[in-house]
Amino acid sequence: MKIIVAGEAKEVKDGLTIAQLLIDEQVETPEYVTVTVNDDFIDSSKFEITNLQENDTVEFLYYMGGGRYVVY
């Protein structure tokens, strides 16, 4: 089936889970990645059980944050 990942069309096997897609796409530090499917934010606890559908649009958003510089 065809899905769109980060703006690119990809052919993947039917029923692919988000968890497997993260592996297939070699996403580094997946624990810090938020996934959206058709603009819905998917809770990471559901990555293993969420099956993608034909023409789904998937985005990977890397957590970005930081903190203050501590002067010792």
Next chain:
Amino acid sequence: MIKLSKNDYKTIFHHAIANLPNEACGLIAGTKDGSDKVIKKVYLLTNTDHSNEHFSLDPREQLAAVKDMRANGLVLLGNWHSHPETPSRPSDEDKRLAYDKTASYMILSLMDSDNPVLNSFHIEGNTAEREELVIE
């Protein structure tokens, strides 16, 4: 080397001032040619931590920004944030959370309000190297 226009610098600066006493943050996007980057657009995002000690980009705004970049033929070059009271250097937390070794991490220090300092860093592991930043 990374280039930033004076107008985009002002946009970042004003957003950082408007968000005091908290840290402000956003994304930078543009074009990349080898190690040379040109910032074409800066994105002002909400710091969901609303803190003067920490920032996290709002993921919904991040999604909207990523879509806008794609629609405009731009690539994500990195992010920026302000340090309201501390120098323009990556903190241990900044380094720990810098997952993308190809990204530029820009930090605007407002420690001396008369002399704001913006630097850009390449961060890999626990090492942060200053990049040549051209504001013109």
